[in-house]
Structures are given as C-alpha cells and as structure tokens.
Amino acid sequence: MTQSLAKNIKPIHEHGANVLYQHGTLALLVPGLLEGTTTIGELLKHGDTGIGTGEGLDGELIILDGVAYKVGQSGVAERVPDDFTMPFANSHRAAFQYQCEREDIGLEELNKKIVEANGRANTFFSVVVRGTFSFIKTRAVIKQQAPYPTLVEVADRQAVFLRHDVKGTMLGYFSPVMFHGAAVAGFHEHFLSDDHTFGGHVLDAVLQRGKIYSQVFDTLVQHLPVDDPGYRNHDFSQDPIAEAISSAEGDIRPHNE
Numbered sequence: 001m002t003q004s005l006a007k008n009i010k011p012i013h014e015h016g017a018n019v020l021y022q023h024g025t026l027a028l029l030v031p032g033l034l035e036g037t038t039t040i041g042e043l044l045k046h047g048d049t050g051i052g053t054g055e056g057l058d059g060e061l062i063i064l065d066g067v068a069y070k071v072g073q074s075g076v077a078e079r080v081p082d083d084f085t086m087p088f089a090n091s092h093r094a095a096f097q098y099q100c101e102r103e104d105i106g107l108e109e110l111n112k113k114i115v116e117a118n119g120r121a122n123t124f125f126s127v128v129v130r131g132t133f134s135f136i137k138t139r140a141v142i143k144q145q146a147p148y149p150t151l152v153e154v155a156d157r158q159a160v161f162l163r164h165d166v167k168g169t170m171l172g173y174f175s176p177v178m179f180h181g182a183a184v185a186g187f188h189e190h191f192l193s194d195d196h197t198f199g200g201h202v203l204d205a206v207l208q209r210g211k212i213y214s215q216v217f218d219t220l221v222q223h224l225p226v227d228d229p230g231y232r233n234h235d236f237s238q239d240p241i242a243e244a245i246s247s248a249e250g251d252i253r254p255h256n257e
C-alpha cells in the first residue's frame with residue numbers, strides 16, 4: 001500500500017476551494033419538504049463538483065467537471081438541464097489532492113481508512129475514488145408526487161442496483177458527527193460509471209483497485225430556501241430528524257459509531 005501523505009492535505013483557499021456549498025439540509029427532507037428550491041444552474045455557480053437529489057427525490061445526482069447527471073429508477077445515468085430543481089444538494093470547486101491507492105477493500109473499511117488518513121473527522125471534506133469496483137450496490141429513490149411522504153415512508157420506494165466489475169468515479173462528502181441533521185454524519189457517496197450508463201447513491205461496494213483523492217473544507221456555506229412557503233411555515237420541533245436521517249441515509253455508518 002502506498003504510504004499516504006494525507007495528513008498534509010489542507011484546505012486550499014485559492015478560488016474558494018476551501019468552501020463547501022450546501023443548499024437545503026437533510027433535515028428538511030424528513031417531514032417531506034421535497035419541493036425543488038434551487039436549480040442545477042444555481043448550484044454550478046458555487047462549484048463544478050457535487051451531489052444532490054431532485055424535486056420529489058427525483059433521482060440521485062452527481063456533478064463531475066461541471067456536468068450534472070441523474071440516476072433514476074432505471075439505474076441509467078442521464079444528463080440534466082440547468083433548470084432541473086432540487087430540495088437538497090452540495091457543490092464545491094474541485095481541487096482534489098492525491099491521497100493514496102487502494103485495492104481489494106470494502107466500502108466500510110475504505111471509508112474508515114480515508115478518515116484516518118485525513119486525520120480530520122471534525123470538518124467537512126470531499127473524496128473521489130476513481131478506479132475499478134469489483135462490486136457496487138446503489139439505490140435511487142422513485143420520484144414522489146406532492147403531497148410528499150416523509151423520508152421514512154420513502155425508504156421502501158427505491159430501486160436497488162447491483163453491478164460487478166465497473167469502472168467509474170465515486171464522489172462523496174464527509175460530514176462531522178455534530179452536523180448530523182444538516183447532513184448525514186459520515187459519508188454520503190454517489191457513483192457514476194465511466195461509460196455514464198450507471199450510477200446512484202452508494203450503499204455498498206468493493207474497490208478492486210483505485211486512486212483516492214481528497215479535498216478538505218474549512219468553511220460551510222449553508223443556503224436555505226427561505227422563500228419556500230412549505231419551509232417557512234413548517235414546525236420542525238416534532239420531527240424525528242436524527243433518527244430518520246440515520247435510517248434513511250445512514251447506510252454507511254460514521255467510523256466512530
């Protein structure tokens with residue numbers, strides 16, 4: 001295994017590469033506030049790389065090199081236009097630094113090693129894993145219609161896909177445990193195959209061989225849909241935010257749980 005220099009990876013301040021932009025929070029999906037309140041076009045003003053979900057949980061989004069793809073219930077990735085709307089998304093300006101190469105490693109162990117190598121469990125960072133996956137399991141939520149269900153109700157309305165020997169890119173964000181609610185504590189990772197025919201929200205994987213890149217942020221810009229009537233008027237005090245996010249999004253446990 002390549003010796004990692006990852007602990008030397010620091011936030012890069014040039015071109016705003018130290019900033020993670022987030023529109024909405026995972027907490028607002030819990031009671032079913034699934035209206036699209038930002039667009040891909042707006043998100044791309046804040047970065048060229050990101051993940052998110054569409055209005056009504058319409059697909060799992062991945063943005064690489066300024067191009068946005070959506071994986072819906074067919075499992076096939078398709079490009080989405082700039083006016084495509086989303087209730088929740090992250091983006092940032094890519095300035096990834098090489099961390100190391102890994103082979104024959106399962107997702108849980110891989111994620112644990114990434115955090116260890118970074119030495120930074122208490123800040124946000126992004127990770128890219130580029131290589132061949134001997135196994136990958138993804139999901140895409142089936143698009144919901146208003147009036148929207150809660151996040152827990154949506155849990156059994158998703159398509160799950162299994163693939164073997166796929167070349168592609170896994171893009172993820174790591175959020176510190178104290179931000180559970182605004183995001184899911186630990187990793188949130190999406191996948192896009194190199195041939196752009198397959199992807200989704202990653203549930204499990206085995207990396208056959210691949211390169212790991214990381215980008216550490218020291219700043220979170222949290223944008224909220226302040227003019228959305230549903231958001232303005234909702235009382236979050238009765239919502240089981242932490243539990244619902246753990247059960248719906250927390251398939252990949254933070255390493256310290």
Ligand SMILES: [Zn+2]
Pocket residue numbers: 052060188189190201202
């Ligand atoms: Zn996702």
